[in-house]
Amino acid sequence: MAVFHAIISLFFFILTASALPRRTEEKIETKCGYQNCNLGKDHMINVHLVAHSHDDVGWLKTVDQYYYGARKDIQNAAVQYILDSVIKELVEDPNRRFIYVEIAFFWRWWLEQTDSKKHVVKKLVDEGRLEFILGGWCMNDEATTHYSAIIDQHTLGFDMLSSTFGECARPRVAWQIDPFGHSKEMASLFAQMGFDGLFFGRADYQDISKRKQTKELEMVWKANQNLGASSDLFSGILLHGYDPPPGFCFDELCGDAPIMDNKRLQEYNVDNRIGPFLTWVKEQSVKLKTNHLLVTMGSDFQYSNAGTWFKNLDKLIYHINKKQANGSNVNLLYSTPSCYLYSVNKANITWSTKKDDFFPYADNQYSFWTGYFTSRPSLKQYVRVSSNFFQTCRHLDVFGDLQNHIQIFKMWDALSTAQHHDAVSGTEKQLVAKDYALRLSAGTDACQSILNAAYKKMIPKTKAAFPDQIFCNLLNISYCQATETMKQFTLTLYNPLGQDVADYIRLPVSSNKFVVYGPNLKPIPIQIVSLDAATKRIPEREGSIAKYELIFEYKIPALGFSTFFVKTDKSENNEASSKEIPIKKGEAFELNNGLVSISFDGATGAMKKFGNLKSNIFTNLKQDYLYYIGHPNRGGFDQASNNYIFRPLDNTPTSISNGEKLQSILIKGNCVQEVRQVFSPWVTQSVRLYKGQKYAEIEWTVGPIPIDDGNGKEIIVRYDSGLNNNYTFYTDANGRQMLERRINYRPTWPLYLTEPVAGNYFPINTKMFIKDINKDVQLTVLTDRSQGGSSLKPGQMELMLHRRLLYDDGRGVGEPLNEVGVDGRGLIVRGKHYIYLDKVQTSTEFHRQQAIEIFLKPTLSFSQLNMHPQNWSSTFRTQWRAIQSQLPANVNLLTLQQWGRHKLLIRLEHIFEKNEGPLSKPATVSLKTLFIPYNVTSLEEMVLGGNLKLSDLHRLKWRTQENFAFPDAVNVKTHDSLDVTLSPMEIRTFIVTFTENK
Template identity: 45%
Template sequence: MDYHNLSLLLVALLSVTIFTTIQQSESVVIKVENLPERCDYSQCPKWDPNDINVHLVAHTHDDVGWLKTVEQYYYGLKNDIQRAGVQYILDTVIEELIRNKQRRFIYVEIAFFWKWWQEQDEDQRMIVRELVRTGQLEFINGGWSMPDEAATHYNSLIDQSTWGLRQLNDTFGKCGHPKVTWQIDPFGHSREMANLYAQMGYDALFFARQDYQDRENRMTNRKLEHVWQGSDDLGTAGDIFTGMMFSGYGPIEFNWDITNGPEDAVVDNPESEEYNVPDKIRRFVEKAKYFAQYYATNHFMFPMGTDFQYGDAHTWFKNLDKLIKAVNNAGKGVRAFYSTPSCYARALYETNRTWTTKTDDFFPYASDEHAYWTGYFTSRPALKRMERMGNNLLQACKQLDILAGNDGRFEMNITRLREAMGVMQHHDAVTGTEKQHVAFNYAKMLDSAMQQCRHVISESYRKLFPTQTKEQHEFCPYLNISSCPSTEMGESRTIHLYNPLGHRLVNRTIRVPVKDGYYYQVRDQNDHSIPAVLISIPEFVRKIPGRKSVATKELVFRVPIIESLGIRRFHMIATKEKQQDSAVEIQGEKFVGHKGQRFQLKDGLIIEFDSNGKIATMIRNNQSISISNEFRLFHGADIGRHSGAYIFRPSEQKTFPVTEKMEATLYVDQKFGIVQEVHQQFDSFVGQIIRLDKQGDYVEFDFVVGPIPVDDLIGKEIITRYNTNLANDETFFTDSNGRQMLRRRWNYRPSWKYEIEEPVSGNYYPVNSRIAIRDDRKSLQMTIMTDRSQGGSLSPEQINGSVDLMVHRRLLHDDYFGVDEPLNEPGVDGHGLVIRGRHLLLLDTLEKAAEKHRPLAQEMFMEPIISFTSSMEKNQPIYKGLTKDLPGNVHLLTLEQWHSKRYLLRLEHFYQRFEDPSLSKPATVSLRHLFQSFEITAVEELTLGANQPISALKNRLQYRYIRPLNEQQSSIITDPIIEGENFDIHLEPMQIRTFLIDIKRN
């Protein structure tokens, strides 16, 4: 035979052999081995009590939008912005885990995982199920995204965790229950978030960002790990073990990522001239012993991975395999192994150490003396408001879906908004720390999902009232800028109001934009006349860019009652001829030369304005306090560290007036007392309406700000100030994610001796729903309620008696923390964003303060859903979803379809202990006959995340720590206690209880 041909034949046979081997190898890759289940702590690696044990955690941190959109990140598009493709990460990680049973990997962001899972065939899904079942692939946190903890509300935080945990539970069963949570990238950490995670059943919480002074103090004292007492009200049930990584969440020197890994490969062939194992061992052991100085035990984690790494997982794992083998064979007193945060938490538990505790939170976060991450509390205020409106709509949508008995017909519609809201909780979404094109994409995604839920609401109305018209409801998402095409065409409309609260709304004021040149009447569903007035829409509202509206006036009327989960309808009748009960038009009166004005509100509250139309005095319980309100600004720093999307750093530690001139117009409805308001037009980019409802006991501040001028080429941050003569001893209170109220003190941190370099930004805190100051001598509290998250503090010029809230920011420099563009939102016309916002100011006695601000916060967060139809049927029935109102201290947090014929119900006690003499007491609710349209027939209690029975809380790791004897030990019931045939359940202050219920339709 010709040797040349023989060689070709051998090459061909060898190629076939290699190809067959590859094919066989690939067939091994997809083979399911039916290995025994080991997803509990039994699968954790063995550790040596005499060695330094280094837990190597292979992970990727995948932002659900940041520099690129969610879709761009997932599919690996726009790599000129950032090289990242999540689908390739998951593809290659799965392949590499199959190669070596010792390897482990954790994954967090279920929004991405679920998208990937939906694209896999059944063979691949079987492989993944086995990897999860054997503990090689472990889900940590398990929420739809890794949420921010400052700008997020507890309702949305619970929802996004619940939805991610449900997908894992439905897909992987108990092996899909994350044991710990992993908040490595959020920019500060809230006490309420720790409390919620404890109630979800997590054993531990780990994070990587903490104040640089706090970190140094804890390193010195070996207190990087401790038990965080998340609640003063729930005792041990709100406590969670917490660990802080002092060097961030990325690799410690050793980084083998294919895209940006600077580390040379491990060359373990002694025959190679590039053999480098001794150097790798030396460096690793040195690093391990250095770390060991700062931890309380002989365990610590090395996070091996960071943002969007493991796109080619083979490079990572091959080198980690070699490194682990080399270090463990070296006998240097250091042991390395693949681990997970849960195995690390278990190892610390097994040391049986008594841990220190912490009761405050981790705000504000500073990464250096001039970098306080407090700007993002306010960044992108329009998107923050849109997110808040999204949750309002989602809760109403889920409720009406159940009340109407849609039986899953619209589950996909609702899920669109569930998932969009889950994405919005991400720490680069609602925070406003994303690129502008990503912010636009978030808004587009959320708007589309909100439309889906509006369709569900419309269909639910048709189901609830089958004898009524079948037309679709119209919604007005631009009512925030007094625009609504449905009501401003001079045509009659039926106004539908749905109250998503478990309490009736009383004397609620409704405002509808209308076209001039018509007369309007308002009649209730029984055709009785309702008093109404017309009032001019201020010019500064009419000129908001992008407002395409012919409405120049608002029709204003008061709704006496909207029942709990109730629907009320009113007819707005437009005519060309004036009728006897047509709305009265209120004429404005200039404040020029005015002697001032006094307004009497509910419960004896008196408000006085000065002769210029500015608020001047408030009188409560015969005690008079001076009060002023003004808009001021900070100039951004022009050298060194700049203010940006994340950072707030003013050039000077003081504010400057936005304007000196103002023209005020007074509108008073003398006939009905519906309207009492002052319109303030400033000679700048600010306008404000101050409203004083006779049936209310607060003052409403409705403001328009923007576009912020940037002729200084630096930028500005705008605050509104509420200045009083209250003596608050340099102390104030802010909410934690809309729930607990936390005490703050100027230039003070409870955990360490605080050294301040930035007195203004270093004293800013997140205000999700309210901020308050108290005067103990006067026994008065002033509380400011917000309609979205924003930063707040005491005023630097007057620390006692004054509160600042930052409402808008526009900056022309990047702060160099990764977003790589300035926070310069273009707005609709490209000239800068204009926002409209609302604050409510309460002044009450200390004893009555919580009684007022707690329910008012719920009313602001869960506003009535307004829709319109053209049909005008009379004598329409009143709908009430509950048989009776919930107790005054209980809130209906969740009502939604969960699985076929099963539903999820959450009730919460929303007062803290000792806040109110009556409302802080425990509450009891009977579940069986709670709803009008159905009866609850069976109840099963679950953990807060709704993925495990409540009894699972008994299995949490019980770390040793010392809690003061006089503190509440536990008020969470780990054994389901639901009493009697009426299913009576008890709620302690601040307790949330979650139930899976069966129902029978009435």
């Protein structure tokens, strides 16, 4: 078991609790898990009452405000009182049960408790009466989250539970009751974490209607065809969302009548109360295949006075079950989702299967929850960048042997919190979005301190003190005080990938005369370009003195770092300067780096043709920026477009350039060719071809979106090729599996669609592509953050970049999505797309590997260069690597983290799916001698979340229409040789023990 959480808990306990007398622990008989479940009565409708509170880790209020109960003017919600009250009521009656989900809140509460209270809680957990469901730090979103962050946030929650309570706290059921659509990859990850089932509350209204008619609200989800049985998951859609039945909310905030059961009193109402409940139960029970019915009794932030709930539930159970003596066939019982799942499993019936996902989600014909795929694009990008930095942070904590759990936790906590379904999704209030960003900033600061500490141990060759590193967090808008003000400096880049990388970097500088030396102290080619007007107008750059960008290529070893030296060049050498050529009216022009060519039309200035010169594949590729007007809320039943909902007023978007010839400047140099284009005063782009690279980079800058005409707007970029994709396109699921999408179609029900644009939008986490049905050609777009998109017409791909709206969409936020920058005007957002054209198999190899490289960019840091590079090289290492040789091209080191003294948590993943070419074959990695600093001596394979030995995993078996049952154990292999073999899409998790190589 990991010691990480124990150390964290001790640290925070010292800070938050007084010295308290320790209580002698009593030996408690453990009866948790399925063995402690009440399975109900045969031949009766068994109603499993699940007492729960859905506690958003931020939404209308910040995480702290929700925990303590501040800002009641926004929402009356206080998690600390919920847990206080629930524990008290559970102790009152051994029949009562309660489930809890969000470990980010529970962990806070736990650290504030006395030893005696902790003893009581542990007993409740061991008896199965307080049960943890899901077990992640939060209930993460499923559309806009990257699989790496999903795994990390669940691992944090699991480790807290495992370290604190042991096996009885291990969640067996996933509980995604509030996210707005459900991902196939998410279900696959849950199965690999060892869950037996998944329950959720939201699915498309048409889907639910059909499933109720056919009794298919519950199914076996075949979540990953690459992994077979091991990724299949029993899944159920809750009958009434996650709310109680109508009229039976007993929270003190609810207005429903309590059960008054004293016959001597005038307002005795037992018969009037239980009659409607029995009617509702019988109406719902016919929609399911078994005689078991899961009924959620709770809702958002309920049970702060748990007595009002439990007292009425006790009465409801008593009076309804009493009717069994008179022939009633309804049996009520306190239960949990896992006990309900176990009861359903024991019914041993045959289940239908599902192979697609649950996107997009609509709750009525005008309301598609597809806007949040793009909402708050800056926050989405910040979350992605922070996840990238977290990988580097953990690696250097390992290689520096820091054991700095406190600082690691600060970033882990912030990043995990940001995966919440009202965080990275962009569906929170503005003040809460700012709070998430501040938390990520504090986590980033903590990780920067780890990098500094690690480098001070790893880089010096002598006893010389390595200088403090400076980090620049605004390089995406060309702002870095260090590079702008220092005349000579070092740049150290750490590569978190298991493969060597080479790419180009752009640094803001105030002079156009520099020379750059590589780690071997040899000069390397550079290029200097002037900053464009679009960059200069970004208000967050206030204080910058940069006039240029310094561009050069870097090469970094796998899991290693390289240091580069940048010095002012006092000579008159101007070879690094770029040629800037304004494009005249009617003049056609082209970018061509020998691998890719892009032609631009002379009349309009717009892109018109894209070619892969190596494969001799060309397509007529037109590109434009357009906007939809967000539907206003005009009263009545009008559905507005806002944080959650995407609903354009007119399904035909307007071109931002309005047919005017684009202002274009062509730049050529020895590192990059680029075209800078102005589509409007608030939309610009740079199209770039770097030397030696086989794809185009498009950097777009959008904002402030004008609203002076009274209209909110949703900005898209459209790539219109000549490919015939027959209304079919492909998007990724959380950065892993690729899913086929078809316009105006759902695989499991006949679709009726009144929103032809919004209803055909899907989440794009890292990539989207279309294939020509007649030719072996594929056009791929890679993204740097989650976005919504579609292919509404043959050959087209459109992706939504930015949104600014003026009306609330009626889903709870209560304010329009109207983000502003530091200047109080609309927010300016900058991002990148990567465009690749090639044959299908080659395109697949590219997007699989390139998506990982985009996600795991090198981490940059700077320092003042106060000595000659030669002296620096004698004193400090300029290049270092942690592994003997690169990992196979189809393998990624997903996790490397301290997991106790001389123990590491390691995850390796195969990044290809089956039948994607030669790289789809199995790959083997030898861990014994992989790391140069360490010698791995043993390893133990775990489930994906790291909280159970894989050999101890025994999942429930289900019979399906395909005569399929889960095996008792999955993929348990011997490790005598310490060689790990991975099949396509497989992630394998290990706790390894190592010794240090001296």
